[in-house]
Amino acid sequence: MRMNRGLTTALLATAGVATLSSCSSSNISGLGYEKGLSSVNDVSLPLWQGVWITAGIVGVVTAILILWPAVFHRKKNDEFPKQTRYNVPTEVAYTVIPFIIVAVLFAYTARDESRITKVTPAAQAKHSITVNSIQWSWQFTYDDAHAGNKGTITGTPAHPPTLVLPQGEKVRFTLTSTDVVHGFWIPAFMIQMQNLPNVTNHLEFSANKLGTYPGRCNILCGRNHSQMLFTVKVVTPAQYQDYLNTLKAA
Ligand SMILES: [Cu+2]
Structure with a gap:
């Protein structure tokens, strides 16, 4: 005992x-x-x-x-x-x-x-970015710099795109899909939301610390799902504005 x-x-x-x-x-x-x-x-x-x-x-x-x-x-x-x-x-x-x-x-x-999941109305949002998913990469459209085919960055599995975000400022995201269901996921930011065909999803958040973070698709979406990567780069608001200007000028 x-x-x-x-x-x-x-x-x-x-x-x-x-x-x-x-x-x-x-x-x-x-x-x-x-x-x-x-x-x-x-x-x-x-x-x-x-x-x-x-x-x-x-x-x-x-x-x-x-x-x-x-x-x-x-x-x-x-x-x-x-x-x-x-x-x-x-x-x-x-x-x-x-x-x-x-x-x-x-x-x-x-x-x-x-x-x-609370989102401010489109008209009041300071920044808005459309995240479109395509088998098997991402397309980021910066609505502030969008005119014609400008302001859109399209990645490929071989050349994953970079999503640039302004530090400490809220960004309103519109999530769409060209083909099948994908998942917009930034693990470090504790956020994921699905990109659905024929459905528009919205999400809003601010990235608060400068740096680069990995982003992924977290829905098995086909053969090259594992290559559906992107990088999030958080820059200062001034650098973000510069980036938008380069997109407009490109
Ligand atoms: Cu995917």
Whole structure:
């Protein structure tokens, strides 16, 4: 019995140390995502962390519930154990508790999703870019610089395009597809939205830190899906204006 107690204490201590060490490391605290990279991260990151904390608590409680009977209620003698058919309080508890967990996660997710997908009307948007997807690359049209066939950058699988964004300024995106379903995804910005044929989707966010970030298609869209890449380059608003002017002049 003493050895069993020792084992349980050791397991609990290990779980405790693992939890504490993950909290103290700033790298793990974002659980793969960096804070402040985009306006979406500001909303999604607390949700992402909250879901992992919830999963951690559920995992630890479940492990204890499994290990507790295995360690402390082992077969002690040859006596046939007492047989019970049901336990109403336990059954109510294991129905109600998961329901509450799912309801809370759902409520936070629904709240954050409505915040993320909020878009200002086209006429009031400061910047707008159309993201069209084609098997197997991307076409970015900067509406501020759009005239005739100017202001459009079309990539190919061999030459993936670059999406230039102004730092700290909201950009309204219009997502369309020429052929099949694609997914406009910038992993570091915690954002993805599908490009659908015959459907126009809208998205709005600001990129808040200078730098380059990988972008991808995250819907299996055909043979060269894996080459459907792009790069996001976040520049200062002045550099963005220069870029638009070069597009207009090109
Ligand atoms: Cu695709």
